[in-house]
Amino acid sequence: MEQKGILTVISGFSGAGKGTVVKKLVEEYKYSLSVSATTRQKREGEEHGREYFFLTKAEFESMIEQYGLIEWAEYVGNYYGTPKSYVEDCLAEGKDVILEIELQGAMKVRSQFPDALLLFLAPPSIAELKKRLIGRGTETMKVVEERMQRAREEGRYMEQYDYLVVNDDLGACVEQVHGVIQAAKLRTARNLELISRLQEELIQY
Amino acid sequence: MEQKGILTVISGFSGAGKGTVVKKLVEEYKYSLSVSATTRQKREGEEHGREYFFLTKAEFESMIEQYGLIEWAEYVGNYYGTPKSYVEDCLAEGKDVILEIELQGAMKVRSQFPDALLLFLAPPSIAELKKRLIGRGTETMKVVEERMQRAREEGRYMEQYDYLVVNDDLGACVEQVHGVIQAAKLRTARNLELISRLQEELIQY
Numbered sequence: 316m317e318q319k320g321i322l323t324v325i326s327g328f329s330g331a332g333k334g335t336v337v338k339k340l341v342e343e344y345k346y347s348l349s350v351s352a353t354t355r356q357k358r359e360g361e362e363h364g365r366e367y368f369f370l371t372k373a374e375f376e377s378m379i380e381q382y383g384l385i386e387w388a389e390y391v392g393n394y395y396g397t398p399k400s401y402v403e404d405c406l407a408e409g410k411d412v413i414l415e416i417e418l419q420g421a422m423k424v425r426s427q428f429p430d431a432l433l434l435f436l437a438p439p440s441i442a443e444l445k446k447r448l449i450g451r452g453t454e455t456m457k458v459v460e461e462r463m464q465r466a467r468e469e470g471r472y473m474e475q476y477d478y479l480v481v482n483d484d485l486g487a488c489v490e491q492v493h494g495v496i497q498a499a500k501l502r503t504a505r506n507l508e509l510i511s512r513l514q515e516e517l518i519q520y
Numbered sequence: 521m522e523q524k525g526i527l528t529v530i531s532g533f534s535g536a537g538k539g540t541v542v543k544k545l546v547e548e549y550k551y552s553l554s555v556s557a558t559t560r561q562k563r564e565g566e567e568h569g570r571e572y573f574f575l576t577k578a579e580f581e582s583m584i585e586q587y588g589l590i591e592w593a594e595y596v597g598n599y600y601g602t603p604k605s606y607v608e609d610c611l612a613e614g615k616d617v618i619l620e621i622e623l624q625g626a627m628k629v630r631s632q633f634p635d636a637l638l639l640f641l642a643p644p645s646i647a648e649l650k651k652r653l654i655g656r657g658t659e660t661m662k663v664v665e666e667r668m669q670r671a672r673e674e675g676r677y678m679e680q681y682d683y684l685v686v687n688d689d690l691g692a693c694v695e696q697v698h699g700v701i702q703a704a705k706l707r708t709a710r711n712l713e714l715i716s717r718l719q720e721e722l723i724q725y
Binding site for chain 2: 481499507516
C-alpha cells in the first residue's frame with residue numbers, strides 16, 4: 316500500500332537561498348530533485364545533469380514542441396523548464412520530488428498536479444535579501460537590480476502559495492520545509508486506502 | 521505580530537489512545553487543553569477540572585441554554601460538551617488549543633472555527649482496537665460492544681477529517697500530530713501580515 320510520492324514546488328526570490336535549502340533536503344532526507352533544463356550559461360562549479368541540463372536554445376525549443384516539459388518560462392533572456400517524465404516516474408514509485416522553480420512555473424505545475432505543495436521561501440527581510448544578492452559577488456549591480464525588480468513582481472503573488480517559510484536560520488528552515496511535506500502525507504485525502512481497510516475491518520469485528 | 525492560536529480537534533474511536541496522545545502533547549509541547557464538561561461518572565484517578573468538568577444533568581442543561589458551549593452531544597447516555605470562553609480566550613492570546621471530542625462535536629467546531637484542524641486518530645487495525653478495549657479492563661463486554669458499534673458508525677466519516685494519524689507507536693504518533701500543527705502555522709493564509717510587510721519593503725528597496 317505504497318503512497319504516491321508528493322510533489323513539492325519551492326519558489327522564492329533570487330537570493331532567498333532556495334538552492335542551499337533544496338540541497339540540504341536532498342542530502343539529509345533523500346528527496347528526489349527534479350533537474351531542470353535551461354539555456355542559461357553554466358556557472359563555475361555547476362555540472363550538466365546535476366544543477367541543470369544545460370541546453371542550446373534549439374534543443375530547448377525542440378522539447379517544448381514535443382510536450383516534454385511540465386512547464387517552461389523565459390527569465391532574464393533564458394529558458395528554464397521541467398522535464399516531465401522524470402517527475403511522473405518518481406511520483407509513481409512513491410518518491411517525493413522537489414522542484415525549484417519560479418512563480419509562473421509553479422502555477423503551471425499546480426494546474427497539472429493539483430495535489431502539489433506550493434511553498435514560497437522568503438528572506439527574513441528585503442534588506443537582508445539585497446545584502447545577500449550583493450554579497451554573492453557573482454553579479455553586476457545591473458543584474459542585482461534586475462533580480463530586485465523581479466522580486467518586486469513575484470512578491471505580489473506570495474499569497475498564491477500554500478506555505479510560506481522564512482529562511483533565516485538554514486537548519487530551522489530545512490526542518491520546517493521537511494515538516495510541511497511530512498504533514499502532507501497524513502492528509503486523509505492521501506490515505507483513502509488505509510481508511511477503506513479500517514472500514515472493512517470494522518464490519519468484520 | 522503574534523499569530524492567532526491554532527485550534528486542533530482530535531477524534532478517534534474509543535480505545536485509539538486519544539487521551540494518552542493528548543496528555544503527551546500537553547506535557548511535551550505545552551498545548552492548551554480544552555477541558556470538556558460531561559455528565560458521565562468520574563473514573564478512578566480522574567479529577568474535576570482536569571480530565572473533565574463533571575456536571576449534573578441540570579447544570580449541563582443550564583450551560584446549553586446559556587449558549588456557553590461550542591458543541592455538545594449525548595453519547596452512551598451522557599452529555600459531553602466544550603465550554604466556549606476558554607477556547608476563544610486561548611486562541612486570542614496566541615495559544616494553540618487541543619480539543620478531544622467525537623465526530624458530531626468535531627463537525628460543529630468546524631462550522632464555528634473554519635480554520636480548525638480536524639485530526640482523526642486511528643488504531644493500526646481494528647483487531648488491535650478491540651484488544652485494547654478489552655485489555656483496558658474497566659468495561660464490561662456489553663460496553664466494549666457498544667463502543668465497537670459506535671466505532672462502526674464513526675468509521676464511516678473518517679474522510680471528513682483533514683488528517684489521519686495512526687497510533688501504533690505512541691512517541692511517533694505524538695510527533696506526527698505535533699508536526700501537523702506546526703506545519704499549519706506556515707500556511708500563507710496564517711501569515712498575511714508577514715507577506716504585507718515584505719511587500720511594503722520591496723517597494724522601498
